[in-house]
Amino acid sequence: MTDTPLLQARDLHVRFNAVRAVDGVSLDVQPGETLAIVGESGCGKTTLGRALAMLQKPSIGSISFAGTELTGLSARRLRAARRQLQMVFQDPYASLDPRQRVGDIVGEPLLIAGMAKAARQKKVAELLDMVGLGADMAMRFPREFSGGQRQRIGIARALAIEPKLIICDEPLSALDVSIQAQIVNLLIDLQRRFRLTYVFISHDLAVVRQMASRVAVMYLGRIVELAETEALFQAPRHPYTVALLSAVPTLAGTEGLVKEEILLTGDPPSPARVPLGCRFHTRCWLRKKLDDPSQCLASEPKAEGQGRHFAACHFADKVASVMRAPSLLRKSQGAA
Amino acid sequence: MTALDVATSDRIGVVHGLKRLWAFVRRNPALAVSLAFLLAVFLFALLSPFLPHDAYRQNVLARNAGPSLKNWLGTDELGRDVLARLAVGARVSLTVAVASTVIAVAIGVLVGTIAAYAGGFIDNVIMRFVDSMYAFPDTLFAILFAALVKGQLGGEASGLLAPLAEAYRLSGGLLGVLLTLGLTGWVTTSRLVRAQVLSLKHAEYVLACRLAGASDSFIIRKHLLPNTMPVILIAVTFVVPNAILLEAGLSFLGVGVDPPTPSWGTMIATGAQSLQSYPHLLVAPTLAIGLTLLALNVVGDALRDLLDPAVSASRGAAT
Numbered sequence: 169m170t171d172t173p174l175l176q177a178r179d180l181h182v183r184f185n186a187v188r189a190v191d192g193v194s195l196d197v198q199p200g201e202t203l204a205i206v207g208e209s210g211c212g213k214t215t216l217g218r219a220l221a222m223l224q225k226p227s228i229g230s231i232s233f234a235g236t237e238l239t240g241l242s243a244r245r246l247r248a249a250r251r252q253l254q255m256v257f258q259d260p261y262a263s264l265d266p267r268q269r270v271g272d273i274v275g276e277p278l279l280i281a282g283m284a285k286a287a288r289q290k291k292v293a294e295l296l297d298m299v300g301l302g303a304d305m306a307m308r309f310p311r312e313f314s315g316g317q318r319q320r321i322g323i324a325r326a327l328a329i330e331p332k333l334i335i336c337d338e339p340l341s342a343l344d345v346s347i348q349a350q351i352v353n354l355l356i357d358l359q360r361r362f363r364l365t366y367v368f369i370s371h372d373l374a375v376v377r378q379m380a381s382r383v384a385v386m387y388l389g390r391i392v393e394l395a396e397t398e399a400l401f402q403a404p405r406h407p408y409t410v411a412l413l414s415a416v417p418t419l420a421g422t423e424g425l426v427k428e429e430i431l432l433t434g435d436p437p438s439p440a441r442v443p444l445g446c447r448f449h450t451r452c453w454l455r456k457k458l459d460d461p462s463q464c465l466a467s468e469p470k471a472e473g474q475g476r477h478f479a480a481c482h483f484a485d486k487v488a489s490v491m492r493a494p495s496l497l498r499k500s501q502g503a504a
Numbered sequence: 505m506t507a508l509d510v511a512t513s514d515r516i517g518v519v520h521g522l523k524r525l526w527a528f529v530r531r532n533p534a535l536a537v538s539l540a541f542l543l544a545v546f547l548f549a550l551l552s553p554f555l556p557h558d559a560y561r562q563n564v565l566a567r568n569a570g571p572s573l574k575n576w577l578g579t580d581e582l583g584r585d586v587l588a589r590l591a592v593g594a595r596v597s598l599t600v601a602v603a604s605t606v607i608a609v610a611i612g613v614l615v616g617t618i619a620a621y622a623g624g625f626i627d628n629v630i631m632r633f634v635d636s637m638y639a640f641p642d643t644l645f646a647i648l649f650a651a652l653v654k655g656q657l658g659g660e661a662s663g664l665l666a667p668l669a670e671a672y673r674l675s676g677g678l679l680g681v682l683l684t685l686g687l688t689g690w691v692t693t694s695r696l697v698r699a700q701v702l703s704l705k706h707a708e709y710v711l712a713c714r715l716a717g718a719s720d721s722f723i724i725r726k727h728l729l730p731n732t733m734p735v736i737l738i739a740v741t742f743v744v745p746n747a748i749l750l751e752a753g754l755s756f757l758g759v760g761v762d763p764p765t766p767s768w769g770t771m772i773a774t775g776a777q778s779l780q781s782y783p784h785l786l787v788a789p790t791l792a793i794g795l796t797l798l799a800l801n802v803v804g805d806a807l808r809d810l811l812d813p814a815v816s817a818s819r820g821a822a823t
Contacts, residue, residue, distance in 0.1 A: 247717040255715055263708035267730045273709075276726075277716035325712060371734050 169369035171237070174333055174365050175220060175253070176200045180229035182212075189215040190226070197333065202359070202366040204380035204397070205410065206373060209215040210399060212389040213369045214258070217337045220367060222257055234332065251281075254326035258338040260318035264310040270296070277328040284404055295324040299354060300408050303353060313374030316347035323354065327362070335367045340375060348372075352379060373416050375403055385409045388447045389439055395477040405487050407454035408432075437465030444468075446482065454483060457490055528810060535806045540798035545796055549594035557585030559592040559766055566742050568782045580786045581774060586788050588712040589766040593789065596767040597796075600751045605743045607686025612693025613736060617724060619694070620701035631698070644748050646688050653680040677762035681754055682724045685747045693739040700735045701728050734811040741804030745797045752793055768793050 182190040197203050204211050217223040220231060222238050231238045236249045249403035254277075257263035264273055271465045272279075275292045283291070287309040293303035299320040310318055319339060326334050336355070341350040352375055358364060370376050376383060376397070383400045385393040385408065393406035404410045414430045432451045437443055443450050455464050463482045470477040481487070529536050553558070557575065563583030571578045577586040619630040638646070656665060657672040657680060672679045704710065705728065713723055748768075754760030755769025756776075763770060770791045775786030 218711070221715060223714065231754075246721075249714070251717055253715070255712065256710040257712065259708060263712060265709040265727055265731070268726075276713060276718075280713075280717045280722065322712070325716075331717065 173197055175367070176230075177220060178230045179399045180231065181227045182215050182224055183227040183449070185493065186483065188389050188442055190219055191439070191442065193229075193386075193389075193391055194461055195384060195391065195394065196373050197365060197367055199365055200363055201381040202368050202379050204339060204368045204370060204376040204383045204473070205377055205391075206370055206383060206385055207238060207386035208371065208412075210436065211386045211438070212439065213371075213386055214337055216386065216442075217255070217335050217336060217369045221253055221335055222250060230401060231278065245292050252332040254329070254331040254334050256319070256322050256336045256339045257497045259342055260315045260450075261310075261342070264318055267312055268310075269306065270308050270310065271315075273307070273310070273321060274328060277325065280386070281329055289420075291325075295327055296321075298358070299324045310367050314347075316350060318355065319343060319347075319351055323351075325356070327358065330362070331364070332346045333367065334366045338371070340370065340372060348375065355379070371412065371489060373401075385412065388436060388442055390480070391450065391471065391478075392481070392503050393477075393479045394471065395479075399477050403477075405474075405477060405484040406448075406481045407487060408448050408453050409479075410487060410491065411453065419483070446480075454481075454487060454490060458483060458486065505772075507657055523781055528806070531802035532806055533771055534802050538802040541795060541799045545594055545792075545799075546598065548591050549598050552588065552591035552595055555585075555588050555591055557588040559584060560764055561585075568778070568785070570782075570784055577788045578734040578782075580771075580781075581778065582787055586771075586785065589771060590768070590792055593766040593771055594792065595696060596678065596761055596765065597748050597751060599795075600685065601744050601747045604682050604685035604689060604747045604751075605740060607682065608689035608747070609693050609736060609739055610690075610742050611686070612690035612739060613697050613732070615690065616697030616699075617701050617728065617732075619722065620698040621720065621728070621764060627698075634691055634694055637688075642688060642691075642746075643750065643753060646684050646754060647759060650680060650684040650754050654759055657695045668752065676765035677760060678765070681751050681760045685750055686756065689743055689747060691749075692742060693736070696735050696739050697732055700732045704728055704731050724778065737811060738804075738808055739808055741800070745800040745804070748793065748797060748800075 176195075178194050180190055181188065189227045191212070194204070195390055205216060207213050207469055213265045215224060219226050222231065229239070233250055233253055238246060238249055241249060257432040264270075268276075271289070271292050274295050275288045278291055289306075296305055301317060301324070302322055305313075310321065313321065319342075324338075335341060339355075340351055343351060347407055356368065356379065364433075364484070366375065366379070372427060379498055380397045382502050383393075383395060383397050385389045385400070385406065385500075387408050393400065393404065393409045395405070400409065403414065404413060411430045411432050430453050432453070434451055437447075445463075445467060446452070446455075449455055449464040452464065455461065460499055467482075469480045469482045471480040472484070473479065516656060529539065561584060563579065565583065566575070566579050567583045568581055569575060569579045569583075574587050575587065577590065579603070580586055580589065615634070619627045619634075653672075657669045660676075668679075707727075710723055710727055713727060718726075751760060751767065752769030752772065755767045756773040758773070761767040762771055771789035772786060772793070775782075775789060779786050
């Protein structure tokens with residue numbers, strides 16, 4: 169996977185007045201992979217997803233998709249340039265127009281692309297079939313469907329104009345667990361069939377582990393760790409990632425490192441007042457265990473890596489050894 | 505699914521809708537009476553040419569006569585049949601109400617949609633203008649505007665205004681009232697529509713549509729306007745009664761419909777002059793306006809209940 173990236177973001181910032189929702193994100197999405205973006209509520213995941221699709225204009229930074237720079241394009245040229253970039257949204261109730269029939273919803277991208285009616289109906293039937301809904305559902309209204317079925321409709325719409333990249337913005341968070349599994353399987357199946365690339369925004373680490381090839385961990389508008397999925401789950405290099413992983417109740421296969429729960433104290437700082445130095449220092453458990461090194465407050469760590477594993481922590485190399493030192497893990501007996 | 509199936513399912517949908525509407529009307533006796541009354545007023549206005557008396561025919565021998573078998577509501581100061589004039593007046597009132605509402609709501613929807621969709625500076629400029637319109641008492645504003653229109657179009661006009669002045673004369677001043685109410689009555693509508701469009705324009709289905717490559721006009725036509733329809737209907741229930749009331753007020757003050765065209769407002773104006781001697785001249789048009797407005801308000805309330813998402817959602821869940 170060293171092809172030219174399908175989607176490339178460089179130093180992306182999205183600001184709403186003083187609020188820095190996305191604060192300097194750079195990432196590459198390789199064709200065919202699933203890049204997961206995880207983080208707490210309010211860390212800027214959704215804003216980042218929308219910015220990557222240029223639905224939210226970045227304040228600074230550049231985004232290029234399939235070799236075309238998207239920032240600075242006129243509305244008309246942007247429409248053409250990102251045609252093969254589609255989204256699946258979080259809320260299956262808000263993402264379908266209640267006044268449109270399912271067939272019109274799924275066929276709308278085709279209508280916009282100028283496809284004739286007969287061809288459109290045929291294609292809509294195929295799409296509905298593809299996502300596991302009958303072609304005879306086309307005449308119904310969204311209100312007649314359950315959340316999972318609605319999400320399938322949303323996926324069918326995203327697939328309509330044969331995209332290369334689909335940004336999934338927490339597509340499972342509004343669904344029951346049993347339905348979540350079905351949608352995950354559908355997404356994986358579609359990815360294999362159509363060689364799709366996903367940016368998968370989620371806070372569900374179990375699902376991320378199942379789906380993603382790489383994971384980016386976001387904290388306060390910035391990516392603090394980015395690694396291949398197994399590397400990240402087995403050997404996290406950022407204290408925030410460790411805390412996130414430890415918060416997952418039962419996660420088979422995480423026996424490696426994170427055994428006890430690390431509770432982060434306090435709320436995340438407001439994105440309108442990002443802490444100076446390392447943005448995580450106010451809640452960092454590692455900083456306390458290292459007796460408060462001055463670096464953490466003095467300078468913002470750069471995302472530096474070993475190979476393809478990047479972590480923005482001054483003491484990324486110490487994470488593993490600190491985790492292993494039994495004297496430092498007070499609760500480990502109880503948790504294990 | 506075949507075309508036939510689709511057609512039947514649509515028909516079933518319509519029948520189902522009508523049944524629900526009928527059930528709703530039956531549960532609300534006030535609504536039923538109001539609808540019946542409005543229908544009667546409408547037929548009354550429509551059938552005015554077939555009434556036994558001519559609304560313009562004077563009879564100086566029977567001036568200011570009280571109600572009788574021949575003239576059910578009596579005659580006015582020129583001996584014209586009050587019932588016939590009330591019918592023609594209903595025509596004027598309803599025409600003004602409907603036509604000026606169409607103009608006002610169209611402007612309101614346009615302005616509100618542009619403000620909300622464009623946002624930022626344009627929104628600010630438009631909405632501050634709307635605020636300043638709002639600051640005027642609308643009756644006062646309408647009077648000023650109507651007087652201006654009457655001054656411009658009522659006399660000899662030349663150039664561009666000439667055809668408008670001709671239309672104004674032919675309509676007996678109706679055009680002036682229409683313009684006045686249409687151009688002043690859109691303010692509330694524009695605010696309601698703006699609020700709705702503002703809440704819809706970031707809806708996820710709008711984002712999906714934009715990603716699919718839709719133009720702004722496509723999004724507005726296919727998503728924003730259809731989903732604003734309930735709000736527009738509610739705006740109509742405010743604007744129509746207001747237009748009837750303002751038309752009466754303008755005509756009462758002499759800047760509305762010109763005599764001899766009867767309107768409920770002019771009839772009240774002349775009736776008020778002889779209130780003590782001939783009260784029937786005032787009672788008839790006043791009751792006509794009062795009851796019509798009451799009926800319109802009852803229907804408007806019911807419509808708002810019916811369109812309220814919370815109310816209809818719970819009803820939908822129950823069925």
